[in-house]
Amino acid sequence: MTYVDGFVCAVPAANKEAYRKHAADALPLFKEFGATRMVECWGDDVPDGKVTDFKGSVKAEEGEVVVFSWMEYPDKATRDAAGEKMMSDPRMAAMGASMPFDGKRMIYGGFEPIVDQDLGGAMGYADGYLVPVPHGNREAYRVIAEKAAEVFKDHGATRVVEAWGHDLPDGKVTDYKMAVQAKDDENTVFSWVEWPSKQARDDGWKKVMEDARMKTPPADMPFDGQRMIYGGFSPIVDA
Incomplete structure (x- = not known):
């Protein structure tokens, strides 16, 4: 079964090219070590949240951009x-x-995919998510995520991955548990949706929101949506 290392970090906007080069230079080493794919995505549409958000997850400072990436x-x-x-x-x-x-504020951990629906094709844009889910709701979450993945694909997404937290170390400054304010009985899911382009994502999301299959009552959701983190990202490395 595939395995995913997920990362979230804050990078000064002025260091975008330096960060891209740093990641690209590391790619041959990661491939040598056994990685099959490395993706680095630059924050593009990362909204502020009332309870949690990507900026808060890595304590982003003024002038910093959130990067969402995975191996x-x-x-x-x-x-x-x-x-x-x-x-x-x-x-x-x-x-x-x-x-x-600042590596001290980078969030990292290992995840086991529980949903991976892939139509193939180049990725031009990604939506990233961090979701707090009670351990006992793993199967209920997988079922609802599987259904949602079909909706996303029907409206233009090319791949949907939901990965269950498996090896999530505690951090001194930031970590996945703090990011979503996870309770003692909750795990963190690292998830992303791939789109051919940002335009395809924007057009697709309008259709997704109107799709009757997405009308799940809040009471039936197997997680706390108010603490879910989400945002849109542009790939700067994908190999």
Whole structure:
């Protein structure tokens, strides 16, 4: 089964090209270590929330942009082996010494996909989500997410992934639990929807919102939507 490492970080807007180059330069190493895909997405439509939002999740400061990114591996064993190699490889240490962002506020963790519907095709835009879900509602969440994925695909999305938190370390400054204000009995889901372009996403969302299949009463939702984090992102690295 595939495995995903998910990341959220805050990058100074002025460092966009430096960040893109930093990520692109690291790509050959991650592939060498076993990653099958690396995606870095620059915040484009990241709204402020009343309870939680992407900016708050990484304590973004004035002039910083939220980056939503993920790494895909063929399985958890490959991901774990890659992590060990990263920790011991001097090339990674050298790259870590010159990061164009504050790594202390970066959120990271490992996730197990429970929904992965893929029509294929190049990605031109992505919607990213972080969702607090009670551990006991995992299957209920998977069922409703599977149905929603069909709606997104019917209206132009090319891939929908819902990944269940599996290896989420506690952080001193930021982490996935703090991001969604997760309670003791809740987990965090890392999710994204891929679109061919931003225009396709904007057009598709209008149809999704009007689709009767998305009219689920709040009481029937297996998670607290008020603490769900969401935003739109433009890919700057996808290989």
